[in-house]
Amino acid sequence: MKSISLKLTLAFLAVSLTVAGLAAVFTWQSTTREFETVVAERIQEEFTTKVVAYYQEHGSWLGIMPNLFPRPVQQPQQPPESNHPLQPQPQPAPIIFALADQNGMIVVPAGDYRPKEMVSDVNLAVGTPLDIDGVMVGTILLTGETPELSQTEERYLERTNQALLLATGAAAIIALLLGFALARSLTHPIRALTAATRKMASGDLVQEVSVRSQDELGELTASFNQMSVDLARATQSRRQMTADIAHDLGTPLTVLGGYLEAMKEGILESTPERIKVMHTEVMHLQHLVRDLRTLSLADAGQMSLNRQQVDVGALLRRVAASYQLGAEQNGIRLNVETGSPPLSLQIDEERMAQALGNLVSNALRYTSEEGAINIRSSVVDRQVLIVVQDTGSGIAAADLSRIFERFYRADQARNLAEGESGLGLAITRSIVEAHGGEISVNSEVGRGTRFEIRLKI
8 A cells, every 4th residue: 555645545534434433323322322211201201190090099009000000911822723823912011110109118019129028218219209289109219121112212213223324324435535535635745746856856956846735735845846946056056166166277277287388398488477477376276275175174064263262353453454555555445443342252363364354355356446445343232243344346136145155256257357266255154154153245236345244252
């Protein structure tokens, strides 16, 4: 039994049959019991009417048995040779109530009560007293025997039982149909998800399954759709990253290979200028490999941090000093603002300097002459807030959500021309998150960009 629909249908059917069967049994028992109670009350009422009428007529209980409750007549046996069988005579219904006189002596025996037996006060107390003109003349006693039903009453109970059986059968059929429909509706999203996953396994990563409900299955379907989009994007990003790595490695290697081959064949002489160009390309390769290693360590959760108590203001001034000359050469103001009192954090100073350096370097690249870059720190909500803000060209909204992706370049031509790998912001985010912090960005084209780093104190 591999089909979930079949399993759910049979489960619904079993539950419905169980509930309908139990309901039918309890209803049948309750109906029979209540019907027997009604019949017993009717017989008791008839019994009471008869015995009261007898007492009012005779003034005592003497002779009540042979007059009101004669014994059944014994039918004579039919001779074997007789061709005319005797017609059976109707027999009186058995007595299910006993009657005791005012002294507690049984005058009408029934059940376990015997003639002239003295009934205890306890049994008399649970009986029904008979009052005639305000005088208690006897007590009607229950014997616990089941009243005999008439043919009409038996037919009524039989029809009631038949109706219960029909209702149970109808409930089973309805449960089967509803169970099948419900099972189909529940398993339809599962079948759709299964088909979509098979397509993804065959290489078609972009799959979207219709969300038909707001329940857990709907949430699962929505999560699957989001996973499909993320997986397709990640795959595309991986392919792009592979192509970018190949390009970024290939360009300097091509330059180096060209120079070395030309020198080997004697076409070019080995001059200090050419050696400097080759050294620059080697440094670029080393920088790229170092960045890739940093990211691989961050992905594996193995980025080592040499945490020490570091003065935040001193760290910001150190980073600014590294880029002060470049800022002055380009006519850009580089300002540092630190709050008071001095702040200190348990961080890896070198790693955090690298992260902030990437932000400042990025700001210098996109800030024009007479622009400004501000680096400042403060305490907000028991966190240290470090802000790197520039007045540069800004980042388009379409690029803003992807600038922390590896090898993503908002301005492809400019970054490639300047030898940038596109890993700086990805490394910055990895370093900040390794410290348990968060980094965010806000930007507006033509008005500048603002990066915020939040670190727990």
